[in-house]
Amino acid sequence: MIPWTLLGTANIPNNGGELRLSQREDNFSIHLKGVRGELMNSRVHCSELALAELGCAHIQGTEKSKVLVGGLGMGFTLAAALKATSKSSQVVVAELVPEVIEWNKGPLGECAGRPLDDDRVLVHLGDVAELFETKQATYDAVLLDVDNGPEGFTQADNNNLYSIESLQAIRQALHPGGVLAIWSAWHDPTFTLQLKKSGFKVKTKTVRAHRGKGSRHTIYLARKI
Numbered sequence: 001m002i003p004w005t006l007l008g009t010a011n012i013p014n015n016g017g018e019l020r021l022s023q024r025e026d027n028f029s030i031h032l033k034g035v036r037g038e039l040m041n042s043r044v045h046c047s048e049l050a051l052a053e054l055g056c057a058h059i060q061g062t063e064k065s066k067v068l069v070g071g072l073g074m075g076f077t078l079a080a081a082l083k084a085t086s087k088s089s090q091v092v093v094a095e096l097v098p099e100v101i102e103w104n105k106g107p108l109g110e111c112a113g114r115p116l117d118d119d120r121v122l123v124h125l126g127d128v129a130e131l132f133e134t135k136q137a138t139y140d141a142v143l144l145d146v147d148n149g150p151e152g153f154t155q156a157d158n159n160n161l162y163s164i165e166s167l168q169a170i171r172q173a174l175h176p177g178g179v180l181a182i183w184s185a186w187h188d189p190t191f192t193l194q195l196k197k198s199g200f201k202v203k204t205k206t207v208r209a210h211r212g213k214g215s216r217h218t219i220y221l222a223r224k225i
């Protein structure tokens with residue numbers, strides 16, 4: 001068996017631990033050091049694409065739409081958001097870890113077709129939560145995949161993102177009819193209720209990890225009404 005090669009390490013802000021990028025042939029993995037596990041694997045990305053396809057379905061063909069993707073990871077959701085939106089749209093991608101942006105400028109970037117090179121992309125280096133502080137209606141879609149589900153995994157501070165207060169701030173950052181889409185490795189009915197309490201109309205979709213097979217993931221689709 002060909003061993004994995006460690007390509008890089010990065011400290012996650014706010015004592016989040018260490019993020020590691022490894023490669024085995026054309027397969028890349030981003031994982032958290034120790035027992036915390038894998039955050040992303042390049043072989044398994046169909047549900048990351050579905051996050052953008054489902055979260056941007058309502059703005060297909062719309063001129064000058066604005067989408068926020070948090071975070072970058074391996075760029076699959078970003079690439080799918082660019083594909084799902086018009087040429088006049090803008091896609092902001094928020095990424096907490098500077099090295100993840102650098103890794104995407106290297107060989108890792110090939111996995112999703114180098115979406116960072118697209119002129120429509122604006123990179124925000126920092127916590128995606130910072131972009132909800134203005135509480136101004138700015139985005140038509142917010143696509144969130146920063147943890148493995150609606151609880152802090154990459155860093156403990158991310159727990160706050162899924163609180164009612166934060167979900168209400170995200171709602172304020174959306175235009176009327178805008179959609180908040182959240183990727184999760186599991187389905188949690190309590191979180192659906194939390195979204196409803198925050199003022200969203202909510203649907204969930206089950207999507208497969210790998211071309212119609214593999215693990216079942218959940219996409220929460222929360223519309224601002």
Ligand SMILES: C[S@@+](CC[C@H](N)C(=O)[O-])C[C@H]1O[C@@H](n2cnc3c(N)ncnc32)[C@H](O)[C@@H]1O
Nearest residue numbers: 048071073074075076077096127128145146154
């Ligand atoms: C699971 S990966 C995203 C995978 C991505 N959907 C893709 O298609 O490759 C999670 C990413 O979110 C970043 N991240 C974690 N917490 C964040 C936060 N609060 N703000 C911005 N980015 C964050 C991580 O560093 C990591 O790059």
